[in-house]
Amino acid sequence: MSEPLHQQQDSSAVLYHASISKESLQSKLDDRSSSTSSDSKKTKSSSKSTGFTSRLSEQYSTTLISLLFKKPIPQWLLWLFHVYIIYGSLSVPFERACDDKSNMLRRFPLTQCWSQTNIVYMVIAIIFIMVQIPLSVIGLFILFSSAGTFPKHPTIISMDSFFFIALLSVVNQVYLFISQFIPPDGVLARPILNVVLSLVPLSFLLYERPFTFTRMNSLYSGILFAKWGGSVAAIVAITVNKSNSLDLGLSFLLGIGLGSVLLLFGIGFGVAELIHFFMKTRARHARAQFDESHGSGKHIFNDNLLRLCFKSNLFSDEIDEEMLKYANSRKSIMSTNALIASAVYTHRFHDNPQLTLATLKYALRHSNFIQKLVIRAMIQDIELYYGLQTTSEVRSLLEKTSLLQEKLLQIRKLFWQYFVANEDDYDKISDLVYSMYSIEKSIVMIFSHLLANYPENQNILKRRNVFMQEFLFEISSPLTEQTTGRSSTDLYDEEKQKTRKAIQDLKLQKRRSTSLLFTENVYREAINSKVDTKKTSCYFLTAELVSILLILVVLLLGVFTTLEGNHVQFLKQSCDLIPVPFRC
Structure with a gap:
Protein backbone atom coordinates (compact mmCIF):
# COMPACT_ATOMS: atom_id res chain seq x y z
CA MET A 1 0.00 0.00 0.00
CA PHE A 277 33.38 40.65 21.59
CA PHE A 278 33.55 42.73 18.41
CA MET A 279 31.09 45.31 19.75
CA LYS A 280 32.94 45.57 23.06
CA THR A 281 36.28 46.05 21.28
CA ARG A 282 34.76 48.74 19.11
CA ALA A 283 33.36 50.52 22.16
CA ARG A 284 36.75 50.51 23.89
CA HIS A 285 38.42 51.93 20.78
CA ALA A 286 35.82 54.72 20.55
CA ARG A 287 36.27 55.49 24.25
CA ALA A 288 40.03 55.81 23.78
CA GLN A 289 39.50 58.21 20.87
CA PHE A 290 37.14 60.22 23.07
CA ASP A 291 39.89 60.65 25.66
CA GLU A 292 42.36 61.73 22.98
CA SER A 293 39.92 64.36 21.69
CA HIS A 294 39.65 65.86 25.22
CA GLY A 295 35.92 65.28 25.62
CA SER A 296 34.84 66.35 22.14
CA GLY A 297 33.23 63.23 20.72
CA LYS A 298 31.09 64.90 18.10
CA HIS A 299 32.77 63.10 15.20
CA ILE A 300 33.50 59.89 17.14
CA PHE A 301 30.21 58.71 18.58
CA ASN A 302 26.96 58.02 16.83
CA ASP A 303 23.83 56.91 18.65
CA ASN A 304 24.47 53.18 18.25
CA LEU A 305 28.09 53.44 19.36
CA LEU A 306 27.18 55.57 22.36
CA ARG A 307 24.49 53.09 23.33
CA LEU A 308 27.04 50.29 22.95
CA CYS A 309 29.48 52.05 25.28
CA PHE A 310 26.85 52.39 27.99
CA LYS A 311 25.79 48.73 27.75
CA SER A 312 29.40 47.50 27.73
CA ASN A 313 30.31 49.46 30.88
CA LEU A 314 27.12 48.63 32.77
CA PHE A 315 28.88 46.22 35.14
CA SER A 316 32.14 48.12 35.57
CA ASP A 317 33.34 49.12 39.03
CA GLU A 318 33.48 52.87 38.41
CA ILE A 319 31.17 55.29 36.67
CA ASP A 320 32.32 56.93 33.44
CA GLU A 321 31.43 60.50 34.36
CA GLU A 322 32.83 62.16 31.24
CA MET A 323 30.85 59.90 28.93
CA LEU A 324 27.66 60.41 30.91
CA LYS A 325 28.07 64.18 30.95
CA TYR A 326 28.72 64.17 27.20
CA ALA A 327 25.50 62.20 26.65
CA ASN A 328 23.46 64.56 28.84
CA SER A 329 24.72 67.58 26.91
CA ARG A 330 23.65 66.05 23.58
CA LYS A 331 20.37 64.40 24.56
CA SER A 332 18.36 66.77 22.35
CA ILE A 333 19.80 65.10 19.23
CA MET A 334 20.15 61.54 20.55
CA SER A 335 17.85 58.72 19.51
CA THR A 336 15.35 57.15 21.87
CA ASN A 337 17.35 53.92 22.24
CA ALA A 338 20.49 55.86 23.15
CA LEU A 339 18.57 57.88 25.73
CA ILE A 340 17.19 54.67 27.26
CA ALA A 341 20.72 53.22 27.47
CA SER A 342 21.91 56.43 29.13
CA ALA A 343 19.06 56.22 31.65
CA VAL A 344 19.90 52.59 32.44
CA TYR A 345 23.53 53.53 33.02
CA THR A 346 22.59 56.50 35.21
CA HIS A 347 20.17 54.43 37.25
CA ARG A 348 22.87 51.82 37.82
CA PHE A 349 25.37 54.20 39.43
CA HIS A 350 23.33 57.13 40.84
CA ASP A 351 21.11 56.99 43.91
CA ASN A 352 19.24 60.18 43.03
CA PRO A 353 16.55 59.21 40.52
CA GLN A 354 15.88 62.72 39.24
CA LEU A 355 18.52 62.60 36.49
CA THR A 356 17.29 59.19 35.30
CA LEU A 357 13.66 60.29 35.31
CA ALA A 358 14.52 63.49 33.46
CA THR A 359 16.30 61.49 30.73
CA LEU A 360 13.42 59.03 30.36
CA LYS A 361 10.79 61.77 30.23
CA TYR A 362 12.82 63.54 27.55
CA ALA A 363 13.01 60.28 25.57
CA LEU A 364 9.25 59.91 25.91
CA ARG A 365 8.69 62.93 23.65
CA HIS A 366 10.26 61.42 20.51
CA SER A 367 9.32 57.75 20.92
CA ASN A 368 6.92 55.50 19.08
CA PHE A 369 4.08 53.51 20.63
CA ILE A 370 6.18 50.49 21.67
CA GLN A 371 8.96 52.67 23.06
CA LYS A 372 6.44 54.68 25.05
CA LEU A 373 5.18 51.51 26.70
CA VAL A 374 8.74 50.50 27.57
CA ILE A 375 9.70 53.94 28.91
CA ARG A 376 6.58 54.24 31.04
CA ALA A 377 7.26 50.82 32.53
CA MET A 378 10.80 51.98 33.36
CA ILE A 379 9.53 55.17 35.00
CA GLN A 380 7.09 53.14 37.05
CA ASP A 381 9.85 50.78 38.23
CA ILE A 382 12.09 53.67 39.29
CA GLU A 383 9.28 55.37 41.19
CA LEU A 384 8.43 52.12 42.94
CA TYR A 385 12.07 51.51 43.85
CA TYR A 386 12.60 54.97 45.36
CA GLY A 387 9.09 55.29 46.81
CA LEU A 388 8.17 58.20 44.55
CA GLN A 389 5.03 56.67 43.15
CA THR A 390 1.74 57.99 44.49
CA THR A 391 0.28 55.50 46.96
CA SER A 392 -3.39 55.07 47.74
CA GLU A 393 -3.06 57.28 50.83
CA VAL A 394 -1.45 60.11 48.87
CA ARG A 395 -3.94 59.72 46.04
CA SER A 396 -6.97 59.82 48.34
CA LEU A 397 -5.68 62.84 50.28
CA LEU A 398 -4.83 64.75 47.11
CA GLU A 399 -8.30 64.03 45.76
CA LYS A 400 -9.72 65.32 49.03
CA THR A 401 -7.72 68.55 48.70
CA SER A 402 -9.02 69.00 45.16
CA LEU A 403 -12.62 68.65 46.35
CA LEU A 404 -12.01 71.07 49.20
CA GLN A 405 -10.48 73.60 46.80
CA GLU A 406 -13.53 73.40 44.54
CA LYS A 407 -15.78 73.89 47.55
CA LEU A 408 -13.66 76.84 48.65
CA LEU A 409 -14.07 78.47 45.24
CA GLN A 410 -17.85 78.13 45.44
CA ILE A 411 -17.98 79.64 48.94
CA ARG A 412 -15.78 82.54 47.83
CA LYS A 413 -18.13 83.17 44.92
CA LEU A 414 -21.12 83.28 47.28
CA PHE A 415 -19.25 85.61 49.64
CA TRP A 416 -18.54 88.14 46.90
CA GLN A 417 -22.12 87.93 45.67
CA TYR A 418 -23.39 88.87 49.14
CA PHE A 419 -20.70 91.53 49.49
CA VAL A 420 -21.51 93.21 46.16
CA ALA A 421 -25.28 93.08 46.80
CA ASN A 422 -24.80 95.05 50.06
CA GLU A 423 -27.04 92.69 51.97
CA ASP A 424 -27.25 93.08 55.72
CA ASP A 425 -27.31 89.37 56.53
CA TYR A 426 -24.22 89.45 58.73
CA ASP A 427 -24.85 85.96 60.09
CA LYS A 428 -24.77 84.51 56.58
CA ILE A 429 -21.57 86.38 55.73
CA SER A 430 -20.00 85.30 59.03
CA ASP A 431 -20.84 81.67 58.28
CA LEU A 432 -19.24 81.96 54.85
CA VAL A 433 -16.07 83.48 56.30
CA TYR A 434 -15.86 80.76 58.93
CA SER A 435 -16.39 78.07 56.26
CA MET A 436 -13.58 79.52 54.12
CA TYR A 437 -11.26 79.62 57.12
CA SER A 438 -12.00 76.03 58.17
CA ILE A 439 -11.56 74.68 54.63
CA GLU A 440 -8.24 76.50 54.17
CA LYS A 441 -7.05 75.20 57.52
CA SER A 442 -8.02 71.63 56.56
CA ILE A 443 -6.15 71.84 53.26
CA VAL A 444 -3.04 73.24 54.97
CA MET A 445 -3.13 70.43 57.54
CA ILE A 446 -3.44 67.79 54.81
CA PHE A 447 -0.46 69.16 52.90
CA SER A 448 1.55 69.39 56.12
CA HIS A 449 0.80 65.75 56.86
CA LEU A 450 1.75 64.67 53.34
CA LEU A 451 5.01 66.64 53.32
CA ALA A 452 5.96 65.21 56.71
CA ASN A 453 5.52 61.62 55.52
CA TYR A 454 6.54 62.06 51.87
CA PRO A 455 9.08 64.89 51.78
CA GLU A 456 10.54 63.88 48.40
CA ASN A 457 7.28 63.45 46.53
CA GLN A 458 7.35 66.10 43.83
CA ASN A 459 3.65 65.81 43.06
CA ILE A 460 2.74 66.86 46.59
CA LEU A 461 5.12 69.82 46.44
CA LYS A 462 3.65 71.04 43.17
CA ARG A 463 0.07 70.72 44.42
CA ARG A 464 0.96 72.61 47.60
CA ASN A 465 2.66 75.42 45.69
CA VAL A 466 -0.37 75.82 43.42
CA PHE A 467 -2.66 76.05 46.45
CA MET A 468 -0.43 78.60 48.16
CA GLN A 469 -0.35 80.83 45.08
CA GLU A 470 -4.01 80.64 44.03
CA PHE A 471 -5.79 80.60 47.39
CA LEU A 472 -3.43 82.03 50.02
CA PHE A 473 -1.68 84.40 47.61
CA GLU A 474 1.76 83.39 48.84
CA ILE A 475 4.85 82.91 46.69
CA SER A 476 5.95 79.29 46.42
CA SER A 477 8.92 78.21 48.43
CA PRO A 478 12.22 77.88 46.55
CA LEU A 479 12.38 74.38 47.91
CA THR A 480 11.12 72.86 44.68
CA GLU A 481 13.05 75.01 42.25
CA GLN A 482 15.46 72.16 41.71
CA THR A 483 12.78 69.95 40.16
CA THR A 484 11.03 72.56 38.03
CA GLY A 485 13.60 74.78 36.35
CA ARG A 486 16.94 73.03 35.98
CA SER A 487 18.38 71.07 33.11
CA SER A 488 19.80 67.57 33.30
CA THR A 489 23.38 68.89 32.97
CA ASP A 490 22.91 71.05 36.08
CA LEU A 491 21.50 68.09 37.94
CA TYR A 492 24.49 66.01 36.92
CA ASP A 493 26.94 68.73 38.06
CA GLU A 494 25.28 68.77 41.47
CA GLU A 495 25.54 65.01 41.73
CA LYS A 496 29.21 65.16 40.75
CA GLN A 497 30.03 67.72 43.47
CA LYS A 498 28.52 65.57 46.20
CA THR A 499 30.80 63.30 48.19
CA ARG A 500 30.40 59.78 46.91
CA LYS A 501 30.64 56.85 49.26
CA ALA A 502 31.60 53.33 48.42
CA ILE A 503 29.00 51.25 46.63
CA GLN A 504 28.86 48.62 49.37
CA ASP A 505 28.38 51.32 52.05
CA LEU A 506 25.54 52.85 50.03
CA LYS A 507 23.84 49.49 49.74
CA LEU A 508 24.10 48.81 53.49
CA GLN A 509 23.05 52.33 54.45
CA LYS A 510 20.04 52.25 52.11
CA ARG A 511 18.99 48.87 53.44
CA ARG A 512 19.08 50.08 57.04
CA SER A 513 17.42 53.43 56.42
CA THR A 514 14.61 52.14 54.24
CA SER A 515 13.63 49.08 56.30
CA LEU A 516 11.68 51.08 58.89
CA LEU A 517 10.24 53.43 56.27
CA PHE A 518 9.10 50.47 54.19
CA THR A 519 7.33 48.93 57.20
CA GLU A 520 5.57 52.21 57.96
CA ASN A 521 4.45 52.56 54.35
CA VAL A 522 3.05 49.02 54.37
CA TYR A 523 0.94 49.64 57.47
CA ARG A 524 -0.12 53.10 56.28
CA GLU A 525 -1.12 51.66 52.91
CA ALA A 526 -3.13 48.90 54.58
CA ILE A 527 -4.94 51.33 56.88
CA ASN A 528 -5.85 53.80 54.15
CA SER A 529 -6.79 51.24 51.49
CA LYS A 530 -10.46 50.82 50.82
CA VAL A 531 -11.56 47.20 51.00
CA ASP A 532 -13.79 46.54 47.99
CA THR A 533 -15.13 43.00 48.01
CA LYS A 534 -17.69 43.51 45.25
CA LYS A 535 -15.45 42.28 42.44
CA THR A 536 -14.21 39.34 44.50
CA SER A 537 -17.74 38.33 45.43
CA CYS A 538 -18.88 38.54 41.80
CA TYR A 539 -15.93 36.42 40.72
CA PHE A 540 -16.58 33.66 43.26
CA LEU A 541 -20.31 33.75 42.53
CA THR A 542 -19.62 33.32 38.82
CA ALA A 543 -17.19 30.49 39.53
CA GLU A 544 -19.79 28.73 41.67
CA LEU A 545 -22.43 29.02 38.94
CA VAL A 546 -20.05 27.68 36.31
CA SER A 547 -19.10 24.78 38.60
CA ILE A 548 -22.76 23.91 39.15
CA LEU A 549 -23.39 23.98 35.39
CA LEU A 550 -20.40 21.73 34.76
CA ILE A 551 -21.64 19.26 37.37
CA LEU A 552 -25.07 19.21 35.70
CA VAL A 553 -23.48 18.62 32.30
CA VAL A 554 -21.43 15.72 33.68
CA LEU A 555 -24.51 14.18 35.30
CA LEU A 556 -26.53 14.50 32.09
CA LEU A 557 -23.72 12.91 30.09
CA GLY A 558 -23.58 10.07 32.61
CA VAL A 559 -27.32 9.47 32.31
CA PHE A 560 -27.12 9.60 28.51
CA THR A 561 -24.20 7.15 28.44
CA THR A 562 -26.08 4.76 30.74
CA LEU A 563 -29.25 4.81 28.62
CA GLU A 564 -27.66 4.92 25.17
CA GLY A 565 -24.37 3.19 25.89
CA ASN A 566 -24.97 0.37 23.46
CA HIS A 567 -25.19 2.78 20.54
CA VAL A 568 -22.06 4.81 21.36
CA GLN A 569 -18.83 3.97 19.59
CA PHE A 570 -15.91 3.27 21.94
CA LEU A 571 -12.28 3.49 20.83
CA LYS A 572 -9.23 2.15 22.58
CA GLN A 573 -7.11 4.88 21.02
CA SER A 574 -8.12 8.51 21.34
CA CYS A 575 -6.95 11.68 19.65
CA ASP A 576 -6.08 15.14 20.92
CA LEU A 577 -7.87 18.23 19.69
CA ILE A 578 -6.04 20.89 17.70
CA PRO A 579 -7.12 24.52 17.22
CA VAL A 580 -7.94 24.17 13.51
CA PRO A 581 -9.35 20.91 12.10
CA PHE A 582 -8.03 20.55 8.58
CA ARG A 583 -7.96 18.02 5.82
CA CYS A 584 -5.49 15.16 5.75
Missing part, protein backbone atom coordinates in the same frame (compact mmCIF):
# COMPACT_ATOMS: atom_id res chain seq x y z
CA SER A 2 1.81 3.08 -1.20
CA GLU A 3 0.47 6.49 -0.29
CA PRO A 4 1.87 9.93 -1.14
CA LEU A 5 3.77 11.93 1.43
CA HIS A 6 1.36 14.87 1.30
CA GLN A 7 -1.10 12.99 3.51
CA GLN A 8 0.94 13.87 6.58
CA GLN A 9 -0.05 17.04 8.45
CA ASP A 10 3.48 18.22 9.28
CA SER A 11 6.89 17.97 7.71
CA SER A 12 8.29 16.33 10.83
CA ALA A 13 5.74 13.56 10.45
CA VAL A 14 7.40 12.79 7.13
CA LEU A 15 10.54 11.96 9.10
CA TYR A 16 8.60 9.20 10.78
CA HIS A 17 6.91 8.22 7.55
CA ALA A 18 10.27 8.01 5.82
CA SER A 19 11.50 5.59 8.48
CA ILE A 20 8.73 3.04 7.74
CA SER A 21 9.17 0.76 4.78
CA LYS A 22 6.36 -0.12 2.43
CA GLU A 23 6.48 -3.81 3.34
CA SER A 24 6.12 -3.22 7.08
CA LEU A 25 3.28 -0.79 6.47
CA GLN A 26 1.38 -3.30 4.31
CA SER A 27 1.82 -6.06 6.89
CA LYS A 28 0.41 -3.86 9.65
CA LEU A 29 -2.65 -3.02 7.61
CA ASP A 30 -3.24 -6.69 6.72
CA ASP A 31 -3.02 -7.75 10.36
CA ARG A 32 -5.58 -5.16 11.43
CA SER A 33 -8.01 -5.60 8.56
CA SER A 34 -9.68 -8.62 10.12
CA SER A 35 -10.11 -6.97 13.53
CA THR A 36 -11.58 -3.77 12.12
CA SER A 37 -14.13 -5.40 9.82
CA SER A 38 -16.47 -6.28 12.67
CA ASP A 39 -16.07 -2.87 14.30
CA SER A 40 -16.91 -1.05 11.08
CA LYS A 41 -20.32 -2.71 10.89
CA LYS A 42 -21.23 -1.57 14.40
CA THR A 43 -20.28 2.03 13.70
CA LYS A 44 -22.63 2.60 10.77
CA SER A 45 -25.23 4.45 12.86
CA SER A 46 -22.74 6.77 14.59
CA SER A 47 -20.49 7.58 11.64
CA LYS A 48 -22.13 10.92 10.88
CA SER A 49 -22.09 12.17 14.48
CA THR A 50 -18.36 11.58 14.94
CA GLY A 51 -17.28 12.70 11.49
CA PHE A 52 -15.90 16.13 12.31
CA THR A 53 -13.90 14.93 15.36
CA SER A 54 -12.17 11.91 13.90
CA ARG A 55 -9.56 13.91 11.96
CA LEU A 56 -8.50 16.20 14.79
CA SER A 57 -4.83 15.26 14.52
CA GLU A 58 -4.37 11.93 16.38
CA GLN A 59 -1.22 13.03 18.15
CA TYR A 60 0.61 9.84 19.06
CA SER A 61 4.22 9.29 20.02
CA THR A 62 5.53 8.72 16.51
CA THR A 63 8.95 10.29 16.83
CA LEU A 64 12.20 8.47 17.49
CA ILE A 65 11.97 9.26 21.21
CA SER A 66 8.54 7.69 21.38
CA LEU A 67 9.72 4.62 19.45
CA LEU A 68 12.60 4.10 21.88
CA PHE A 69 10.87 4.82 25.18
CA LYS A 70 7.22 4.06 24.27
CA LYS A 71 6.11 7.34 25.84
CA PRO A 72 4.70 10.57 24.37
CA ILE A 73 6.84 13.69 24.46
CA PRO A 74 5.93 15.99 27.38
CA GLN A 75 4.15 19.17 26.35
CA TRP A 76 6.37 21.35 28.56
CA LEU A 77 9.40 20.14 26.60
CA LEU A 78 7.81 21.25 23.36
CA TRP A 79 7.06 24.71 24.73
CA LEU A 80 10.43 25.18 26.43
CA PHE A 81 12.79 24.98 23.47
CA HIS A 82 10.68 26.28 20.57
CA VAL A 83 12.75 24.02 18.33
CA TYR A 84 11.02 23.09 15.10
CA ILE A 85 11.86 19.39 15.03
CA ILE A 86 10.59 18.93 18.59
CA TYR A 87 7.69 21.32 18.25
CA GLY A 88 6.19 19.68 15.17
CA SER A 89 7.11 16.07 15.85
CA LEU A 90 3.66 14.87 16.98
CA SER A 91 1.55 13.73 14.07
CA VAL A 92 -0.77 11.01 12.84
CA PRO A 93 0.85 7.59 12.20
CA PHE A 94 0.55 6.67 8.56
CA GLU A 95 -1.42 3.49 9.07
CA ARG A 96 -4.11 5.41 10.97
CA ALA A 97 -4.19 8.44 8.65
CA CYS A 98 -7.13 9.68 6.65
CA ASP A 99 -7.83 8.56 3.11
CA ASP A 100 -7.53 11.76 1.10
CA LYS A 101 -9.52 10.36 -1.81
CA SER A 102 -12.62 9.18 0.05
CA ASN A 103 -12.43 11.40 3.18
CA MET A 104 -12.83 8.32 5.38
CA LEU A 105 -10.65 6.88 8.12
CA ARG A 106 -8.77 3.75 7.10
CA ARG A 107 -9.31 2.01 10.42
CA PHE A 108 -12.99 3.01 10.37
CA PRO A 109 -14.05 3.12 6.72
CA LEU A 110 -17.58 4.25 7.58
CA THR A 111 -16.44 7.26 9.64
CA GLN A 112 -15.77 10.55 7.94
CA CYS A 113 -12.64 12.52 8.77
CA TRP A 114 -13.74 15.59 6.85
CA SER A 115 -17.11 17.28 6.34
CA GLN A 116 -18.60 20.74 5.89
CA THR A 117 -18.78 21.14 9.65
CA ASN A 118 -15.00 21.50 9.76
CA ILE A 119 -15.23 24.82 7.90
CA VAL A 120 -17.25 26.35 10.74
CA TYR A 121 -14.68 25.27 13.31
CA MET A 122 -11.85 26.52 11.11
CA VAL A 123 -13.39 30.00 10.86
CA ILE A 124 -13.98 30.14 14.63
CA ALA A 125 -10.41 29.00 15.35
CA ILE A 126 -8.94 31.54 12.91
CA ILE A 127 -10.86 34.36 14.60
CA PHE A 128 -9.65 33.34 18.03
CA ILE A 129 -6.04 33.01 16.83
CA MET A 130 -6.17 36.53 15.41
CA VAL A 131 -7.48 37.80 18.74
CA GLN A 132 -4.93 35.78 20.70
CA ILE A 133 -1.88 37.36 19.03
CA PRO A 134 -2.43 40.96 20.28
CA LEU A 135 -3.66 39.68 23.63
CA SER A 136 -0.43 37.74 24.13
CA VAL A 137 1.59 40.91 23.50
CA ILE A 138 -0.51 42.85 26.02
CA GLY A 139 -0.18 40.02 28.53
CA LEU A 140 3.61 39.95 28.20
CA PHE A 141 3.77 43.72 28.67
CA ILE A 142 1.67 43.50 31.85
CA LEU A 143 3.80 40.61 33.13
CA PHE A 144 7.14 42.32 32.54
CA SER A 145 5.98 45.74 33.73
CA SER A 146 4.66 44.30 36.98
CA ALA A 147 7.72 42.08 37.50
CA GLY A 148 10.14 45.02 37.24
CA THR A 149 12.09 45.16 33.98
CA PHE A 150 14.25 48.08 35.10
CA PRO A 151 15.73 47.06 38.48
CA LYS A 152 18.60 48.69 40.33
CA HIS A 153 20.37 45.36 40.60
CA PRO A 154 19.43 43.31 37.49
CA THR A 155 18.78 39.58 37.56
CA ILE A 156 19.79 37.02 34.96
CA ILE A 157 16.57 37.49 32.97
CA SER A 158 16.52 41.30 33.11
CA MET A 159 16.21 43.03 29.75
CA ASP A 160 15.82 46.50 28.33
CA SER A 161 12.25 45.88 27.22
CA PHE A 162 9.68 43.15 26.75
CA PHE A 163 9.65 43.60 22.97
CA PHE A 164 11.91 40.63 22.15
CA ILE A 165 9.84 38.09 24.10
CA ALA A 166 6.66 39.52 22.59
CA LEU A 167 8.17 39.34 19.10
CA LEU A 168 9.20 35.71 19.64
CA SER A 169 5.69 34.80 20.81
CA VAL A 170 4.04 36.59 17.89
CA VAL A 171 6.32 34.90 15.33
CA ASN A 172 5.50 31.44 16.70
CA GLN A 173 1.75 32.15 16.59
CA VAL A 174 1.97 33.60 13.09
CA TYR A 175 3.72 30.40 11.97
CA LEU A 176 0.92 28.27 13.41
CA PHE A 177 -1.66 30.53 11.77
CA ILE A 178 -0.10 30.57 8.28
CA SER A 179 0.77 26.86 8.31
CA GLN A 180 -2.93 25.95 8.45
CA PHE A 181 -3.45 27.45 4.98
CA ILE A 182 -0.64 25.45 3.37
CA PRO A 183 -2.09 22.68 1.14
CA PRO A 184 -1.44 19.04 2.06
CA ASP A 185 1.04 18.52 -0.75
CA GLY A 186 3.19 21.46 0.39
CA VAL A 187 5.21 19.52 2.94
CA LEU A 188 8.33 21.57 2.20
CA ALA A 189 6.54 24.86 2.76
CA ARG A 190 6.27 24.51 6.54
CA PRO A 191 9.99 24.16 7.36
CA ILE A 192 10.82 26.87 4.81
CA LEU A 193 8.25 29.16 6.44
CA ASN A 194 9.79 28.42 9.84
CA VAL A 195 13.26 29.35 8.55
CA VAL A 196 12.01 32.66 7.13
CA LEU A 197 10.04 33.66 10.23
CA SER A 198 12.92 32.75 12.55
CA LEU A 199 15.03 35.43 10.87
CA VAL A 200 12.89 38.17 12.43
CA PRO A 201 13.55 37.53 16.16
CA LEU A 202 17.12 36.41 15.45
CA SER A 203 17.99 39.65 13.66
CA PHE A 204 16.43 41.71 16.43
CA LEU A 205 18.31 39.72 19.09
CA LEU A 206 21.74 40.07 17.48
CA TYR A 207 21.27 43.78 16.73
CA GLU A 208 19.56 45.03 19.89
CA ARG A 209 20.90 42.48 22.43
CA PRO A 210 17.97 43.16 24.78
CA PHE A 211 19.11 41.07 27.75
CA THR A 212 21.24 42.79 30.35
CA PHE A 213 23.54 39.80 30.76
CA THR A 214 25.53 38.72 27.71
CA ARG A 215 25.13 34.99 28.24
CA MET A 216 21.34 35.21 28.00
CA ASN A 217 21.62 36.85 24.57
CA SER A 218 23.94 34.05 23.47
CA LEU A 219 21.63 31.37 24.89
CA TYR A 220 18.59 32.66 23.00
CA SER A 221 20.70 33.00 19.88
CA GLY A 222 21.59 29.31 20.16
CA ILE A 223 17.92 28.36 20.57
CA LEU A 224 16.89 30.31 17.46
CA PHE A 225 19.73 28.75 15.46
CA ALA A 226 18.56 25.33 16.69
CA LYS A 227 15.13 26.05 15.20
CA TRP A 228 16.89 26.45 11.89
CA GLY A 229 18.59 23.10 12.41
CA GLY A 230 15.28 21.31 12.88
CA SER A 231 13.81 22.91 9.77
CA VAL A 232 16.85 22.10 7.64
CA ALA A 233 16.76 18.49 8.84
CA ALA A 234 13.10 18.20 7.86
CA ILE A 235 13.81 19.63 4.39
CA VAL A 236 16.70 17.22 3.79
CA ALA A 237 14.74 14.19 5.04
CA ILE A 238 11.77 15.00 2.80
CA THR A 239 13.94 15.65 -0.25
CA VAL A 240 16.42 12.78 0.00
CA ASN A 241 14.48 9.86 1.47
CA LYS A 242 11.98 9.41 -1.35
CA SER A 243 12.25 5.62 -1.26
CA ASN A 244 10.74 5.38 2.25
CA SER A 245 13.73 3.33 3.41
CA LEU A 246 13.86 2.47 7.11
CA ASP A 247 17.65 2.61 7.37
CA LEU A 248 17.91 5.85 5.44
CA GLY A 249 15.10 7.43 7.43
CA LEU A 250 16.60 6.58 10.81
CA SER A 251 20.03 7.76 9.75
CA PHE A 252 18.71 11.12 8.62
CA LEU A 253 16.50 11.44 11.69
CA LEU A 254 19.41 10.80 14.03
CA GLY A 255 22.31 12.31 12.13
CA ILE A 256 20.72 15.34 10.52
CA GLY A 257 17.76 15.87 12.84
CA LEU A 258 19.18 15.84 16.36
CA GLY A 259 22.73 16.47 15.18
CA SER A 260 21.89 19.65 13.31
CA VAL A 261 19.92 20.97 16.27
CA LEU A 262 22.85 20.52 18.64
CA LEU A 263 25.41 21.74 16.11
CA LEU A 264 23.53 24.91 15.20
CA PHE A 265 22.85 25.62 18.86
CA GLY A 266 26.59 25.74 19.47
CA ILE A 267 27.12 27.82 16.32
CA GLY A 268 24.43 30.31 17.35
CA PHE A 269 25.92 30.62 20.83
CA GLY A 270 29.37 31.22 19.38
CA VAL A 271 28.13 33.77 16.83
CA ALA A 272 26.48 35.82 19.56
CA GLU A 273 29.65 35.70 21.66
CA LEU A 274 31.79 36.84 18.71
CA ILE A 275 29.42 39.72 17.96
CA HIS A 276 29.56 40.79 21.60
